[in-house]
Amino acid sequence: MEMLSRENLLCLVEDVEAEDPIDYADLPFDERNLRELIVDSLLERELLFRAEEPDQSRRMLVYLAATARLTLENMVLHARLLRTGSEPD
Numbered sequence: 001m002e003m004l005s006r007e008n009l010l011c012l013v014e015d016v017e018a019e020d021p022i023d024y025a026d027l028p029f030d031e032r033n034l035r036e037l038i039v040d041s042l043l044e045r046e047l048l049f050r051a052e053e054p055d056q057s058r059r060m061l062v063y064l065a066a067t068a069r070l071t072l073e074n075m076v077l078h079a080r081l082l083r084t085g086s087e088p089d
């Protein structure tokens with residue numbers, strides 16, 4: 001599997017976010033800069049991970065597990081915000 005370019009990955013992230021927008025509210029961050037920071041970090045980690053684990057299917061399992069954990073963490077945070085009334089309906 002060829003690694004995506006930085007620009008292609010940024011476009012994919014923006015496309016996904018267009019379908020399910022993130023509410024940045026009044027956070028003092030530039031949304032584009034945050035996306036770039038995350039994409040750069042992920043691409044750097046992928047380069048290191050490929051060197052450590054050449055088996056693509058094993059890498060995919062790690063990515064799926066990490067995605068599941070992040071999704072669960074996000075859901076719990078969202079539920080906590082709803083419970084405390086910190087998030088609009």
